[in-house]
Amino acid sequence: MEEELQQYNLKMKASIKAISYYLPETVLSNDLINQEFPEWDIEKISSKTGISSRHISAGDEFSSDMAVSAAEKLFAEHNIDRSTIDYLLFCTQSPDYFLPTTACIIQEKLGLNTSIGALDFNLGCSGFVYGLSLAKGLIAGGMAENILLITSETYSKFIHPKDKSNKTIFGDAAAATLITSEKGFCSIENFVFGTDGKGAENLIVKQGGMRFPVSNENEDIKDEYGNIRNDKNLFMNGTEIFNFTGEFVPKLTESILEKSNLSKDDIDLYIFHQANKYMLNHLRKKIKIPEEKFFIAMEHCGNTVSSTIPIALYEAQKQEKLHNIKNLILAGFGVGYSWAACNLKIE
Numbered sequence: 001m002e003e004e005l006q007q008y009n010l011k012m013k014a015s016i017k018a019i020s021y022y023l024p025e026t027v028l029s030n031d032l033i034n035q036e037f038p039e040w041d042i043e044k045i046s047s048k049t050g051i052s053s054r055h056i057s058a059g060d061e062f063s064s065d066m067a068v069s070a071a072e073k074l075f076a077e078h079n080i081d082r083s084t085i086d087y088l089l090f091c092t093q094s095p096d097y098f099l100p101t102t103a104c105i106i107q108e109k110l111g112l113n114t115s116i117g118a119l120d121f122n123l124g125c126s127g128f129v130y131g132l133s134l135a136k137g138l139i140a141g142g143m144a145e146n147i148l149l150i151t152s153e154t155y156s157k158f159i160h161p162k163d164k165s166n167k168t169i170f171g172d173a174a175a176a177t178l179i180t181s182e183k184g185f186c187s188i189e190n191f192v193f194g195t196d197g198k199g200a201e202n203l204i205v206k207q208g209g210m211r212f213p214v215s216n217e218n219e220d221i222k223d224e225y226g227n228i229r230n231d232k233n234l235f236m237n238g239t240e241i242f243n244f245t246g247e248f249v250p251k252l253t254e255s256i257l258e259k260s261n262l263s264k265d266d267i268d269l270y271i272f273h274q275a276n277k278y279m280l281n282h283l284r285k286k287i288k289i290p291e292e293k294f295f296i297a298m299e300h301c302g303n304t305v306s307s308t309i310p311i312a313l314y315e316a317q318k319q320e321k322l323h324n325i326k327n328l329i330l331a332g333f334g335v336g337y338s339w340a341a342c343n344l345k346i347e
Contacts, residue, residue, distance in 0.1 A: 014136040015184030015347065019314045020074035021175040022066055023055040023301055028171075037164045039226075045168055050277025054171025054302030057154045063092045064102050066174035067152040068109045074148075074176040082110060085178075087144035088118040089134055091127035091151045091306045093335070094158070095120060106150065117144065124203075125273045125334030127151055127306030128175075129342050132330075133191045135179035149177045151306035155234060158205050160220070162228035166236060169276055171302030175310035185317065186328065186344040192255040199244055199337035202237040241334065245279060249333055250287050256329060256341035267293065267343075268325035271316065273332045274298040274308035295321060306332075322346055 030042045030052055046052055057066065067090060075082055090103040103118035112118075117138075123130050128151055135147040152174035159166045179188070207214045218230035229235060249272070257264065270289055272280060277296065284294045297315040298304075304311060309330055316322055326346055333339035 013181060014139040014179055014188045015182065016132075016186050016188065016313075016344070017178040017180045017182065017184035018074060018078035018080065019175060019177045019310050019317070020070060020077050021173060021307060021311045021314055022070035022073055023171075023173050024057045024061060024066065026056045026058060027053050028056050028167075029053045033164065033168060040164050040168070048276065048278045049169060049302075050280070050296060050298055051169070051171075051302045052299050055173060056156045057172040061154070062096050063094050063152040063154055063174070064096045064105045064109065066154070066172065067092075067102075067106050067150045067176070070152065070174035070176040071106070071110055071148060071150060074178060078178070080178060082112055084146045085112050085148045086116050087135075087138055087147040088112065088116055089131050089147060089149045090118070090120045091123055091131050091149070092120060092153060093122055093124055093305070094152075094154045112148075123338055124153075124305050124336065125275070125308070126332035126336070126338040126340045128177075128309040129191070129330055129332040129340040130193070130338075131177075131306075132179065132188050132342055133193075133340070136188050139179070139181045145181045147179045149179055151175050151310060153305040153307065155305060158232075158234040160227075160229040160233040162220075163233065165225060165227045165238070166229075166234055169303045170234075171304050173301055173304035173307040173311065175307040175314070177310050183347055185322070186346050189343045189345055190256065190259045191340065191342045192252065192259050194248060194252065194337075194339040196248075196337045199240065202240040202244070202337075203235070203335040205234050206231040208232070242279060242282075244337055245275070245283060245333055246286065248337070248339055249283050249331060252331055252333065252339050252341050253287050253329065256331070256343055260343045262327060262343065264288070267327050267329050269293055269295055269316065269321060269327075270329045270331070271295050271309055271312045272330075273334060274312055275303055275334065305334075
């Protein structure tokens with residue numbers, strides 16, 4: 001019986017083996033934003049957002065292109081044989097098409113086996129954590145052993161050129177993560193989730209789906225801060241998003257600690273969705289997380305939506321922040337509203 005239990009636990013095991021990420025070539029620095037919007041003070045941008053530059057996808061560069069670039073980096077940097085991939089999960093809110101599924105396009109571009117499973121899922125800032133949970137479920141169910149999880153967003157294509165607020169915060173990026181049934185650098189443990197669709201209209205691209213098809217007769221609207229947008233563009237109610245995170249993220253942190261039977265003192269490092277520096281520091285203080293246990297890595301790329309957490313996790317590993325530690329908490333939260341957290345154990 002004990003041997004059967006050990007075998008079952010081994011089957012349930014899922015680990016992050018490797019992460020790589022891709023940033024587009026075009027860089028939008030704070031200096032360039034200031035040249036376009038002289039009233040937008042560079043020091044204010046840097047101090048409030050924690051961002052000095054962000055990368056913008058080319059006009060002919062889309063989510064599948066960036067996804068392929070991230071995956072190719074993953075294969076090359078970590079000496080991964082692409083023929084071992086048996087499932088592809090692709091998280092995006094900026095797919096190449098309504099149909100076909102962008103994951104199918106990526107499979108062909110990467111030359112992955114035709115025997116693999118491949119699907120898209122539409123989530124934003126919580127997407128990476130949700131993706132880890134899907135991957136762990138596939139492994140635990142015996143349906144896959146080596147899962148390629150890719151997050152890729154081109155939010156810049158949704159943003160009005162004169163929307164200085166969103167233009168300052170968001171950058172484009174893709175991240176590729178290999179989740180495996182074998183031993184990796186950290187094991188994926190417990191999860192908690194949350195959803196509240198009442199917040200849907202506070203972070204939205206209203207036109208483009210079936211309910212509101214794209215119209216060429218949109219009127220630009222200027223808000224009280226001078227940002228210009230219309231219904232084809234990304235709209236974010238910053239105040240409501242801030243209030244949402246302040247209410248739900250502390251509860252999310254408590255829930256994942258309780259689910260994992262851990263205390264705050266047991267956690268060596270916290271990596272939250274990299275929304276902006278001001279919001280992150282507000283959450284850190286509210287939850288009472290020591291600054292040395294709270295990792296921020298967004299200065300060079302901005303808020304890259306579903307890719308912020310894997311980028312930060314990659315940078316934490318690169319900067320040796322994962323040495324001699326045991327427990328990590330990941331937390332994603334935002335558009336939907338949707339939120340999720342998990343704990344990882346360094347192996």
